[in-house]
Amino acid sequence: MGWLAAGDGYEVALIDGRVAARSTSGRAAGRQLKSLPKALRDHPEVDRLRRLEEWLARHAAACVAQVDTWMVSSLPVPTGLLARVWPDEAWQAALRHLVVVGDDPDEVGFLRDAIAPGELRMVNLDGETVRLSPETVTLPHPVLLPDLDDLREFAAELGLTQKVEQIHRATWRKPAEVSGSEVTEFAGGRYASRFGLAARATQLGYRVSGGYATCRVRDDGRIAEAAVWIGEPYWEEEVRTGNLTWHDQEGRTLRPAEVGPVAWSEGMRMAAALHAGRQVEEGS
Structure with missing residues (x-):
């Protein structure tokens, strides 16, 4: 201008x-x-x-939010769409350097450019710039990337940064065996008031509904919602974070075996972030 x-x-x-x-x-x-x-x-x-x-x-915030949704849910995105929005600086900033995967699972690299009508240029782990023209690509959640450590190391070597948190996103892999239907690892985080805990959840981008902070994820085509108890609305006294659970679209509690890898990781990420904002006694 x-x-x-x-x-x-x-x-x-x-x-x-x-x-x-x-x-x-x-x-x-x-x-x-x-x-x-x-x-x-x-x-x-x-x-x-x-x-x-x-x-x-x-507009820039909306672009980042949309790309984050594509990434968290690992949704297929038409390459033609990426090429159409690429000239927009806000979209370009949100998409540049994200890891994309084409038709072949081995076609993995950092997105560098998108050209009409639907050609993508990316840098693979061999340092080569390659061109892809699949109908759709995915922007995988990092827990689904088998070469995540290599991608992080390569990004550091090239000095690549991502507007949307992908390869450096905190991830949790589900243990082979989990007892019960609730995770207690991040329960007990003390807050002076329910308002403060709810405010932190909202600031982090999570939805607050009733007495819970929630995170809804599409994982392998199914919707799963992670939930952490944060106290009754309008509760003015001290409150502590509760256990972490998952539910399906009908509200049925999911057993750990039914929770997909992305839903598990994102639920644990939310619970850890809420617990991290707790009041800590001096000297502890």
């Missing part, structure tokens, strides 16, 4: 996600100012740019 005239002697533009100004006269003509002059703060052009700034921030 170019510079727009705003008032006498100034121009404004959206630079790196914020409204910036520069002088058009005097010795400082053409130089970007360190802060927005007071005379411009209520100018219509500045107000318009601020609204655009807010919209772009919401």
